[in-house]
Amino acid sequence: MTPAPEARGDQRVEPSLVRFELLHEDAGTRARRGRLFTPHGVVETPMFMPVGTAGSVKAIAPDDLVALEAQIILGNTYHLMLRPGEALIGDLGALHRFTSWRGPMLTDSGGFQVYSLAERRTITESGATFQSHLDGSRHVLTPERSIEIQETLGADVMMAFDECPPSMSERAYLEPSLARTTRWLHRCVASWSRLRSSLFGIVQGGLFEDLRTRHVEEVCSVELPGYALGGFAVGEAPEQMHAGVAFSAPLLPRDKPRYLMGVGTPLDLVTCVGAGVDLFDCVMPTRNARNGYLFTSQGKLVIKHARYSRDDRPLDPACTCYTCRTFSRAYLRHLFVSQEVVAMRLNTLHNLHFYLSLMKEARQAIEADQFSSFLAGFLARPTVVAEAESSR
Amino acid sequence: MTPAPEARGDQRVEPSLVRFELLHEDAGTRARRGRLFTPHGVVETPMFMPVGTAGSVKAIAPDDLVALEAQIILGNTYHLMLRPGEALIGDLGALHRFTSWRGPMLTDSGGFQVYSLAERRTITESGATFQSHLDGSRHVLTPERSIEIQETLGADVMMAFDECPPSMSERAYLEPSLARTTRWLHRCVASWSRLRSSLFGIVQGGLFEDLRTRHVEEVCSVELPGYALGGFAVGEAPEQMHAGVAFSAPLLPRDKPRYLMGVGTPLDLVTCVGAGVDLFDCVMPTRNARNGYLFTSQGKLVIKHARYSRDDRPLDPACTCYTCRTFSRAYLRHLFVSQEVVAMRLNTLHNLHFYLSLMKEARQAIEADQFSSFLAGFLARPTVVAEAESSR
Numbered sequence: 001m002t003p004a005p006e007a008r009g010d011q012r013v014e015p016s017l018v019r020f021e022l023l024h025e026d027a028g029t030r031a032r033r034g035r036l037f038t039p040h041g042v043v044e045t046p047m048f049m050p051v052g053t054a055g056s057v058k059a060i061a062p063d064d065l066v067a068l069e070a071q072i073i074l075g076n077t078y079h080l081m082l083r084p085g086e087a088l089i090g091d092l093g094a095l096h097r098f099t100s101w102r103g104p105m106l107t108d109s110g111g112f113q114v115y116s117l118a119e120r121r122t123i124t125e126s127g128a129t130f131q132s133h134l135d136g137s138r139h140v141l142t143p144e145r146s147i148e149i150q151e152t153l154g155a156d157v158m159m160a161f162d163e164c165p166p167s168m169s170e171r172a173y174l175e176p177s178l179a180r181t182t183r184w185l186h187r188c189v190a191s192w193s194r195l196r197s198s199l200f201g202i203v204q205g206g207l208f209e210d211l212r213t214r215h216v217e218e219v220c221s222v223e224l225p226g227y228a229l230g231g232f233a234v235g236e237a238p239e240q241m242h243a244g245v246a247f248s249a250p251l252l253p254r255d256k257p258r259y260l261m262g263v264g265t266p267l268d269l270v271t272c273v274g275a276g277v278d279l280f281d282c283v284m285p286t287r288n289a290r291n292g293y294l295f296t297s298q299g300k301l302v303i304k305h306a307r308y309s310r311d312d313r314p315l316d317p318a319c320t321c322y323t324c325r326t327f328s329r330a331y332l333r334h335l336f337v338s339q340e341v342v343a344m345r346l347n348t349l350h351n352l353h354f355y356l357s358l359m360k361e362a363r364q365a366i367e368a369d370q371f372s373s374f375l376a377g378f379l380a381r382p383t384v385v386a387e388a389e390s391s392r
Numbered sequence: 393m394t395p396a397p398e399a400r401g402d403q404r405v406e407p408s409l410v411r412f413e414l415l416h417e418d419a420g421t422r423a424r425r426g427r428l429f430t431p432h433g434v435v436e437t438p439m440f441m442p443v444g445t446a447g448s449v450k451a452i453a454p455d456d457l458v459a460l461e462a463q464i465i466l467g468n469t470y471h472l473m474l475r476p477g478e479a480l481i482g483d484l485g486a487l488h489r490f491t492s493w494r495g496p497m498l499t500d501s502g503g504f505q506v507y508s509l510a511e512r513r514t515i516t517e518s519g520a521t522f523q524s525h526l527d528g529s530r531h532v533l534t535p536e537r538s539i540e541i542q543e544t545l546g547a548d549v550m551m552a553f554d555e556c557p558p559s560m561s562e563r564a565y566l567e568p569s570l571a572r573t574t575r576w577l578h579r580c581v582a583s584w585s586r587l588r589s590s591l592f593g594i595v596q597g598g599l600f601e602d603l604r605t606r607h608v609e610e611v612c613s614v615e616l617p618g619y620a621l622g623g624f625a626v627g628e629a630p631e632q633m634h635a636g637v638a639f640s641a642p643l644l645p646r647d648k649p650r651y652l653m654g655v656g657t658p659l660d661l662v663t664c665v666g667a668g669v670d671l672f673d674c675v676m677p678t679r680n681a682r683n684g685y686l687f688t689s690q691g692k693l694v695i696k697h698a699r700y701s702r703d704d705r706p707l708d709p710a711c712t713c714y715t716c717r718t719f720s721r722a723y724l725r726h727l728f729v730s731q732e733v734v735a736m737r738l739n740t741l742h743n744l745h746f747y748l749s750l751m752k753e754a755r756q757a758i759e760a761d762q763f764s765s766f767l768a769g770f771l772a773r774p775t776v777v778a779e780a781e782s783s784r
Binding site for chain 1: 450451453454475480483484490491492682701702704714722726727732734736738
C-alpha cells in the first residue's frame with residue numbers, strides 16, 4: 001500500500017474511488033434518497049452503519065450482518081491501532097480480509113476515542129499524544145499518522161483527523177480548535193495516497209451557527225468525496241442537536257454524501273434524515289442490546305423486567321427479525337437474566353434490524369415524497385413498551 | 393400434562409414413544425449403527441448430544457444447531473427447575489416451544505448436578521435435599537419429583553433419578569447406593585405417565601465389574617426404551633473409564649440405545665463407540681470453545697497463544713464449519729484476546745462441528761465395516777497442534 005513517491009504529498013484531488021448519486025429529494029422536507037458507490041458495493045442512503053469497534057460488530061458475525069442486510073459497517077481506528085495493530089491487519093490483507101466482512105466499510109480517524117477513552121492525552125498543533133486505555137502504552141496520533149493507519153486498514157471510506165470538542169465548549173475554545181482542525185484537514189489531504197480509501201472531511205463548530213457556517217466553508221473548499229458533521233451528540237440536549245443539524249446539514253454540498261457522526265437514537269435518526277443527512281453511525285443499538293434495552297415499534301423494552309417472565313409474545317409483534325420470528329419475551333428474559341452469551345447476539349440482531357428497517361422505511365417514504373407523514377407517524381409512536389401496555 | 397389417574401402409578405410398561413432400530417453391527421468391533429425415532433425426529437447413532445444447560449446450548453442459537461446438523465440436544469433439569477422453573481416452562485408450552493429447538497431433546501434427572509453443583513446436600517432413601525447454587529434456596533429432588541419436572545419439561549427422553557457416586561468409591565459405599573438407585577428406578581417408573589416422554593434407566597457400579605454386572609441385571613429387568621451408563625468420567629483415569637465401558641456396554645440389551653453419560657473427549661467418544669455405545673453428551677466441546685481450546689484434525693489448538701497472532705490459516709484446514717470457512721486463526725485470536733462476545737459463538741460452532749463430524753465419520757466407518765481402521769487412524773492423529781507444527 002505504499003504509494004508512488006509522486007503520489008504521496010500530491011495536493012491535487014484525484015477522482016475518488018467512492019461516488020455519490022443523489023436519486024431524489026423529498027418534496028416536503030430536506031430528506032434525500034441517494035446511493036453511495038464504493039469498491040466493496042453500493043450503499044443505499046439514508047443508511048445506518050453498525051459499529052464494528054475492534055474489527056467485529058459486537059456479539060454478531062458477518063453471516064448475521066448479511067442476514068440483516070447491513071450495507072456498510074464502521075471500524076474504529078483507535079481500537080484497531082492498539083489491538084491487534086494496523087501493521088498486523090495490513091500484513092494479513094487489510095481490514096476486509098482480516099474480518100471477512102465483504103461489504104463497504106468506513107474507519108474513523110481515531111481522534112474521537114483519543115478524546116473519550118485514552119488517558120493522559122495532550123493535544124498540540126502536531127497532533128495528539130495519549131496512553132492506551134488497554135495497557136497504558138504511549139502513542140502519537142497526527143493527521144499524517146491517522147491517514148497512514150487508515151490506508152493500511154484499507155476501508156472504503158476514511159475520516160479526516162479532527163478535534164472533537166465538547167458541544168458546550170465556549171467560542172473562545174472552539175475558534176482556535178476549528179482553525180487547527182482545518183489545518184489538520186489539509187495535512188490529511190496532503191498525506192492521502194488516493195490509492196484505495198476515499199477521504200471524508202469533518203465539520204465542527206459546536207452549537208454556534210456562525211462557526212458551523214465558517215467551518216463548512218473551510219472544509220468544503222477542499223473537494224472531497226464526502227463530508228461529515230462532527231461534534232454533535234456529545235453532551236447537548238437532543239433538541240439542541242436537532243436544531244444544530246437542521247441548520248448545518250443543508251450548508252453541505254448537495255451532491256456529496258452527508259454523514260452525521262455518532263448519532264443516535266431512532267428519533268435522532270428520523271429527525272436528522274429530515275434535515276438532509278445520509279449516513280449515521282452509533283453504538284446505541286448494539287450496546288443497548290447487550291444491556292437488554294430493546295427498541296420496538298411500541299417503544300423501548302427492558303427485557304430483564306419481571307413483567308416479561310411469562311410473556312409469550314415476541315419482542316415486537318411487528319418485527320420480522322430472526323429473534324422476533326423465533327423466540328418469546330419470556331425466553332429472551334430467561335437468557336438475559338441467566339447471563340447466557342447468546343442473549344447478546346439475539347438482542348443485537350433485533351436492535352440492528354430495528355435501526356436498519358427504520359432507515360429502509362425512511363428511504364421508501366422519501367421515494368414516495370411522504371417523509372413528512374412518515375416523520376409525524378414516528379413521532380406519534382409510544383416511547384416505552386410499559387406505557388403502551390399499561391394503557392390498554 | 394396431568395396423566396389420567398389410572399395411568400400414574402401404573403406399573404405396566406406401555407409402548408414407548410421412542411423406538412430404536414439397530415441398523416448394523418461393525419464386523420471388527422462392537423460398534424453399532426442405529427437409529428432412534430422420537431416424537432421430534434430421528435437421531436442417527438452413534439451420536440453426540442450438545443449440552444443445552446439452561447435451555448440454550450451456550451453461545452449459539454437454534455439456527456446454529458440446525459446449520460451444524462445437530463440432531464438431539466440435552467437440557468439440565470437441575471438448572472431449569474431453579475431458573476426459570478419447570479412450571480413456567482410448562483405453562484409456556486414445554487421445553488421445545490420455550491427454547492424454539494424443534495428437534496429431539498433429552499433431559500437428565502437433575503441428580504448429577506445436585507451432587508456436583510448444589511450446596512448442603514443430603515441424600516436419604518426419599519431423595520436429595522439441597523440448596524440452590526444460585527440463591528441458596530432450599531429444594532427437594534426425589535425420583536417422583538424428578539419425573540414430574542421432566543414430564544413438565546416434556547423432552548423426548550428423560551432419565552431416571554439415580555445417585556452418581558465418585559468412580560473411586562469403595563465397594564462398601566457403592567453396594568447400598570446401587571440398591572437405592574434400583575429402588576429409585578422403580579419409583580421413577582411408577583410415577584412415569586408415559587404420555588409424552590420416554591424414560592431411560594441408568595446403570596451405576598463404579599469400576600467394579602461384578603457390581604456393574606449386577607446393576608445391569610437389576611436395571612435392565614425393567615423394560616425401558618433405553619439404558620445409560622452413569623458414573624464414568626467422574627474422576628477415574630481415561631484408561632480405567634475405557635475399560636469399564638468396554639466391559640459394561642456389551643452387557644446392555646442389544647436392541648436398545650446405549651447412552652454413556654457425560655463423556656467425553658474425542659478419544660473417549662471414538663473408543664467407546666468401539667465398545668458399542670450409541671449416545672454421548674458432554675460440555676467439553678462447548679465449554680472448551682468458550683475458553684479458547686479448540687479441537688482440530690491436527691490436535692488441540694489454544695487460540696490465545698501468540699504463535700497464532702499472524703497465522704492466516706483456518707483453525708483446521710480440513711474443517712468445513714462456518715468458522716473455518718470464513719476466518720483466520722489470527723482473527724479468531726484477536727477476537728478471543730479482545731474478549732469479543734462473538735468469539736464464543738465462532739469457537740463453539742467449530743468445536744461442535746468437530747464432535748458432530750467425528751460421529752458422522754464413525755457412522756460411515758461402521759456402515760462400511762471399517763471401524764477398526766477408523767479407530768486406528770484416529771489414534772494415530774497428533775494430539776496438539778503445536779507438536780504437529782514444530783515437527784515440520
